[in-house]
Amino acid sequence: MRRHPRAPRAGHREARSGILILGGGFAGATVARRLGRVGATLVSDENALLFTPMLPEVASGSIEPRHVVIPLRQTCPHVDLVLGEVTAINLGRRIVTVRNEVGELHYRYEQLVIALGAVPRTLPIPGLAEYGVGFKSFYDAVYLRDHVLRELELADNELTPERTAAHLGFVFVGAGYAGVEALAELHDLVRDALRHYPRLRDVPQRWVLVEAQDRILPAIPSRLGEYASELLARRGIEIHTGTRLDAVHADRVELAGGRQIATHTLVWSAGVAPHPLVARLDLPTDDRGHIRVDVTLRVEGHDNVWALGDIARVTNEATPGRTDPPTSQHAIRQARRLAGNLRATLEGRPLQPYRYRALGQVATLGRYRGIAEVLGLRVSGMLGWLITRTYHLYAMPLLTRRIRVLSDWTLSLFFRRDVVSYGGSEAAPALGAEPPTGMDDTATSR
Ligand SMILES: Cc1cc2nc3c(=O)[nH]c(=O)nc-3n(C[C@H](O)[C@H](O)[C@H](O)COP(=O)(O)OP(=O)(O)OC[C@H]3O[C@@H](n4cnc5c(N)ncnc54)[C@H](O)[C@@H]3O)c2cc1C
DSSP states (O other): OOOOOOOOOEEEEEOGGGEEEEOOSHHHHHHHHHHGGGOEEEEESSSEEEOGGGHHHHHHTSSOGGGGEEEHHHHOTTEEEEESEEEEEETTTTEEEEEETTEEEEEEOSEEEEOOOEEEOOOOOTTHHHHEEESSSHHHHHHHHHHHHHHHHHHHHOOSHHHHHHHTEEEEEOOSHHHHHHHHHHHHHHHHHGGGOGGGTTSOOEEEEEESSSSSSTTSOHHHHHHHHHHHHHTTOEEEESOOEEEEOSSEEEEGGGOEEEOSEEEEOSOEEEOGGGGGSOOOBOTTSOEEBOTTSBBTTOTTEEEOGGGEEOBOTTSTTOBOOSOHHHHHHHHHHHHHHHHHHHHTOOOOOOOOOOOEEEEEOSTTOEEEEETTEEEEHHHHHHHHHHHHHHHOSOHHHHHHHHHHHHHHHHSOOOOOOOOOOSSOOOOSOOOOTTOOTTTSOO
């Protein structure tokens, strides 16, 4: 039954223990969990944490979608969870406004933790907002799987080679982890699915990876990046590095230099930008809009405001001269330090600096292929794939979820990939940084 939003009702509430955490992703949920019985109020627009490292496998169907979302009420049992959208922060009055179907709630805090993450970073490329699809949210992954399977169905019915080419053309822009892993997984899905489409078996497909920098996976050691490039090229994937996307149309994209590719699928994963709410706050930011924090993770110049994860620019004592990259690995470590410093603040103890040296980096390149750099050791192929999977499983917060994912993986060794659609919305989730709806400019001030 459809629920109708009730008329807005004003309400003032106190954050539990005076601590208010905004955002229930890797950063916010880990701070909440680490605070344990100290307790806190956690505001999130979803009641679960999305385990993004496994999102590409949701798109390809190797993992059940609900197994990569971790219920916040289960993983943070001592937290007071408020499901709603943060629409305003009044730093001077120490009040955060949250909107949900109940109405508008105002939360008073003593200590504020901002962990709202990032949104896809888009560029003013003609047609991108209209025809591009992101790869960041749960809905993106579900939509993309359904879309790709639908393109196969349509290609199977198409009458002209030109129109078939657009159904079987898949273009990914941005060759960071998310873009490369999503492409590799979806490529595997289509290869497996074609078994059921005898008419399409000999029809050419086009898989294209476009990257503005001069190599793919720029964040990992070049030898592993080269391995990834060679592997993808051997599978017939075209890689265009040092190349920009110029325009997107309903049935083709244009790359710099006038190259045209027939497609109905443009996946945009060319970086992220801090949550747009930051732009409305009077907080110190870097040139890309991330909140600047000191080495204890407190916002510069603000004694009771903290920030971490993808929304913040975090300096790390273990890596002088470099700020942390936007990864869950770093967000979790920052959260552990921040929770420790929050406890220290409440108990009047000195704060400790954040210091973390990453153990390594891992990525999968479809089934049975992966790359890993762990403690300086570089591994690729089947072993790289196993290390990547083991690492992701180890990083999952809830034991019951780990068991479910492990059972999905085990079953996928014995059964062929399922090619049924998840059956979500036919409209693509909106791409780009939209400010939260109904944001109140006047209330969002110091
Ligand atoms: C496809 C993909 C694959 C990735 N793979 C890896 C990987 O393999 N390894 C790795 O280390 N990192 C990976 N990352 C990066 C990783 O997901 C991020 O660095 C990490 O999620 C950052 O954590 P965060 O808590 O800062 O932000 P998020 O996890 O994005 O959390 C932000 C939270 O805030 C909530 N929120 C946002 N706006 C509002 C609002 N107005 N009101 C209330 N709540 C709000 C969101 O719903 C979300 O729960 C991947 C990312 C993607 C997209």
